[in-house]
Amino acid sequence: MDATIPGTTLFDGDQAKKGYALNKMCFSFNEEANRQAFLADEEAYMRRFGLNEQQAAAIRARNVLQLIEAGGNAYYLAKFAGIFKLDMQDIGAQQTGMTKEAFQAMLNAAAHQ
Amino acid sequence: MDATIPGTTLFDGDQAKKGYALNKMCFSFNEEANRQAFLADEEAYMRRFGLNEQQAAAIRARNVLQLIEAGGNAYYLAKFAGIFKLDMQDIGAQQTGMTKEAFQAMLNAAAHQ
Amino acid sequence: MAKIIGGVGTSHIPAIGGAIHKGLQNEPYWKPFFGGFPPIHDWLATARPDVVVMFYNDHGLNFFLDKMPTFAVGAAAQYVSADEGWGIPTQPPVQGCPDLSWQLINTLVEREFDIVSCQEMLIDHACTLPLKLLWPQSGDDWPVRIVPVCINTVQFPLPKASRVYALGKAVGEAVAAWGSDQRVLMVASGGLSHQLDGTRAGHINKGFDLQFMDSLLTNPEWATQFSIHELVEKTGTQGIELLMWLAMRGSLTAAGPSVRKVHSNYHIPISNTATAVMALEV
Amino acid sequence: MAKIIGGVGTSHIPAIGGAIHKGLQNEPYWKPFFGGFPPIHDWLATARPDVVVMFYNDHGLNFFLDKMPTFAVGAAAQYVSADEGWGIPTQPPVQGCPDLSWQLINTLVEREFDIVSCQEMLIDHACTLPLKLLWPQSGDDWPVRIVPVCINTVQFPLPKASRVYALGKAVGEAVAAWGSDQRVLMVASGGLSHQLDGTRAGHINKGFDLQFMDSLLTNPEWATQFSIHELVEKTGTQGIELLMWLAMRGSLTAAGPSVRKVHSNYHIPISNTATAVMALEV
Ligand SMILES: [Fe+3]
Ligand SMILES: [Fe+3]
Numbered sequence: 001m002d003a004t005i006p007g008t009t010l011f012d013g014d015q016a017k018k019g020y021a022l023n024k025m026c027f028s029f030n031e032e033a034n035r036q037a038f039l040a041d042e043e044a045y046m047r048r049f050g051l052n053e054q055q056a057a058a059i060r061a062r063n064v065l066q067l068i069e070a071g072g073n074a075y076y077l078a079k080f081a082g083i084f085k086l087d088m089q090d091i092g093a094q095q096t097g098m099t100k101e102a103f104q105a106m107l108n109a110a111a112h113q
Numbered sequence: 114m115d116a117t118i119p120g121t122t123l124f125d126g127d128q129a130k131k132g133y134a135l136n137k138m139c140f141s142f143n144e145e146a147n148r149q150a151f152l153a154d155e156e157a158y159m160r161r162f163g164l165n166e167q168q169a170a171a172i173r174a175r176n177v178l179q180l181i182e183a184g185g186n187a188y189y190l191a192k193f194a195g196i197f198k199l200d201m202q203d204i205g206a207q208q209t210g211m212t213k214e215a216f217q218a219m220l221n222a223a224a225h226q
Numbered sequence: 227m228a229k230i231i232g233g234v235g236t237s238h239i240p241a242i243g244g245a246i247h248k249g250l251q252n253e254p255y256w257k258p259f260f261g262g263f264p265p266i267h268d269w270l271a272t273a274r275p276d277v278v279v280m281f282y283n284d285h286g287l288n289f290f291l292d293k294m295p296t297f298a299v300g301a302a303a304q305y306v307s308a309d310e311g312w313g314i315p316t317q318p319p320v321q322g323c324p325d326l327s328w329q330l331i332n333t334l335v336e337r338e339f340d341i342v343s344c345q346e347m348l349i350d351h352a353c354t355l356p357l358k359l360l361w362p363q364s365g366d367d368w369p370v371r372i373v374p375v376c377i378n379t380v381q382f383p384l385p386k387a388s389r390v391y392a393l394g395k396a397v398g399e400a401v402a403a404w405g406s407d408q409r410v411l412m413v414a415s416g417g418l419s420h421q422l423d424g425t426r427a428g429h430i431n432k433g434f435d436l437q438f439m440d441s442l443l444t445n446p447e448w449a450t451q452f453s454i455h456e457l458v459e460k461t462g463t464q465g466i467e468l469l470m471w472l473a474m475r476g477s478l479t480a481a482g483p484s485v486r487k488v489h490s491n492y493h494i495p496i497s498n499t500a501t502a503v504m505a506l507e508v
Numbered sequence: 509m510a511k512i513i514g515g516v517g518t519s520h521i522p523a524i525g526g527a528i529h530k531g532l533q534n535e536p537y538w539k540p541f542f543g544g545f546p547p548i549h550d551w552l553a554t555a556r557p558d559v560v561v562m563f564y565n566d567h568g569l570n571f572f573l574d575k576m577p578t579f580a581v582g583a584a585a586q587y588v589s590a591d592e593g594w595g596i597p598t599q600p601p602v603q604g605c606p607d608l609s610w611q612l613i614n615t616l617v618e619r620e621f622d623i624v625s626c627q628e629m630l631i632d633h634a635c636t637l638p639l640k641l642l643w644p645q646s647g648d649d650w651p652v653r654i655v656p657v658c659i660n661t662v663q664f665p666l667p668k669a670s671r672v673y674a675l676g677k678a679v680g681e682a683v684a685a686w687g688s689d690q691r692v693l694m695v696a697s698g699g700l701s702h703q704l705d706g707t708r709a710g711h712i713n714k715g716f717d718l719q720f721m722d723s724l725l726t727n728p729e730w731a732t733q734f735s736i737h738e739l740v741e742k743t744g745t746q747g748i749e750l751l752m753w754l755a756m757r758g759s760l761t762a763a764g765p766s767v768r769k770v771h772s773n774y775h776i777p778i779s780n781t782a783t784a785v786m787a788l789e790v
Contacts, residue, residue, distance in 0.1 A: 007708030013328030082594030120426030126610035195312030
């Protein structure tokens with residue numbers, strides 16, 4: 001429909017349909033008991049929410065771009081990242097293929113745009 | 114604000130504020146386990162939802178007009194009435210102070226308005 | 227483009243579910259109600275809808291006062307009919323039509339309707355009974371998929387009649403613009419006049435109901451002249467479910483300026499309600 | 509009648525919560541951000557708001573995709589700050605102002621905004637951090653009560669910028685018509701440009717941000733010329749949180765044709781975000 005924005009996936013109806021189970025699992029991580037249950041048995045926890053293989057593989061890989069590709073929504077995925085104490089610069093670096101230092105430098109440089 | 118309609122309580126913000134705990138309890142009766150828990154220990158179940166004394170008394174009395182006065186909403190109260198297998202003519206009769214037969218006759222007569 | 231074939235409005239009294247379950251359709255109490263449907267069954271057999279847009283009001287099953295929408299649009303792949311607490315039988319799950327759901331959601335937000343989208347949704351008797359009434363032979367496989375559109379009648383302020391009519395118009399336009407060869411039936415589930423609560427319980431207003439049904443043919447915006455307060459005064463606290471009929475009628479405007487009545491029936495009372503069914507062809 | 513004293517827009521990056529908790533406000537990384545607030549604290553000490561209308565976006569705490577509102581208005585007596593899963597500290601509960609909530613809900617539905625009303629609502633960092641930034645000395649007793657107004661930025665379609673501005677105007681008019689002697693501050697929580705997801709993560713647009721902030725003084729409807737898609741392109745997938753600022757600015761129109769800037773500050777970066785704070789007096 002819309003012209004795409006480079007490097008950007010809008011979380012629209014198509015993504016929402018694709019990612020429902022994945023996002024529902026991530027939403028559950030608002031509760032500590034659920035985070036612990038996930039850490040105790042990741043595979044069982046994913047099965048409970050009915051993740052498909054693409055989603056399960058992206059979770060296992062802790063790969064944000066793959067998670068987005070599998071329908072993940074940034075707001076819910078942040079709760080998954082939080083389990084591993086990843087900060088937003090870790091996540092930015094992973095997605096852009098930069099080192100964390102290079103990503104931080106890019107952010108700093110934006111002040112001089 | 115609005116001119117009142119005789120014999121009618123609109124479930125507006127004032128009612129919604131007043132009745133929140135009562136309606137939340139009634140909403141829980143969508144589930145069989147909750148209906149059973151209520152029947153097993155009515156007082157404990159009401160305490161769990163934080164009903165005030167006016168609401169608890171109306172529940173004990175199974176009195177629909179008192180339940181409305183205490184902030185109850187017709188859609189949620191219906192689930193409370195359902196526990197006791199009261200049908201809508203029982204409830205109509207109780208509220209209008211008629212016998213069930215007289216209430217039914219009034220409904221039938223509406224066909225000849 | 228998708229084709230709107232017409233609309234049906236029908237009552238949805240919970241007791242209907244029990245009567246169907248017990249096979250009481252031909253009993254003297256029930257026959258004047260169920261007798262309204264066979265001509266509509268015949269029409270549907272010819273019109274062959276694939277998808278139903280179901281304008282209905284939730285009765286405290288899917289929505290509570292913690293998150294009470296004005297308008298909600300279902301976007302699930304399947305809708306589960308759940309226990310409502312009164313012992314009426316549940317129905318088999320109904321398949322959704324996510325493509326049409328998102329067509330509606332995208333169009334409605336573009337048109338400045340501030341809807342709630344629901345990718346998971348429990349459906350109550352108001353959503354399932356019209357299906358059971360329109361397709362009584364269906365077993366576990368419903369012959370149609372659905373997109374539920376839920377309109378708040380639980381908590382005031384309710385949306386104005388004119389707003390609900392406008393919602394219906396926008397829904398109809400979204401369906402008409404849907405890139406699909408599916409045939410779509412608009413269903414309104416609710417009413418007509420009745421009041422369950424208060425010392426006015428049992429209120430029925432035959433004169434208004436008949437005028438309202440007639441207006442859907444002759445002057446579809448007629449009821450939008452009334453405030454919600456006036457409509458409740460005339461039709462009862464639950465009679466306000468006629469808003470569903472207004473939305474359905476609004477949606478048919480996308481298919482043409484006028485409608486033809488296939489069949490209608492009006493009967494007092496079932497339970498505490500003035501019941502009605504009406505099928506409109508575009 | 510109630511008095512609108514003005515508005516504040518501020519960023520709400522979760523890491524701010526940690527920095528406050530650890531007392532890092534004067535560290536080199538944080539000082540350029542926290543340094544923007546003292547002049548606003550001075551203004552608030554004089555303006556003495558009693559109630560805050562908080563335009564914010566939920567970050568997947570209170571709302572899930574099963575019931576995703578476009579616009580939601582809180583109507584609770586108290587709002588609980590809950591665990592969001594990332595380990596940022598929760599805040600003490602915040603008292604609500606149900607009278608003003610219902611004034612908003614009644615007015616908005618009358619004005620054909622199809623809001624969701626929420627008598628129970630968990631609030632996240634986007635709702636609590638602005639309070640902590642504006643009243644850093646508050647302990648367990650916040651000096652204000654709140655009415656949260658939540659705007660969807662999670663799932664597309666998002667409401668159009670023009671619709672959000674109109675929502676803000678209607679909210680302002682509802683507050684101005686509220687029969688109360690309370691003093692009301694409008695707060696926008698969000699932005700400015702940032703993007704957390706995708707290979708464009710780290711996108712920041714200083715030029716647009718500064719133009720946007722300026723427009724709130726000189727031409728408040730300026731940003732409504734852009735589609736949501738254009739705004740995301742310019743500001744990032746989370747930069748779209750600038751919608752909150754638009755709603756806040758719209759709400760101030762109820763108090764007069766223009767606003768005076770009390771103070772503003774803009775700093776890049778905190779976390780991945782171009783941060784801003786701006787206080788406007790009416
Ligand atoms: Fe109903
Ligand atoms: Fe945010």
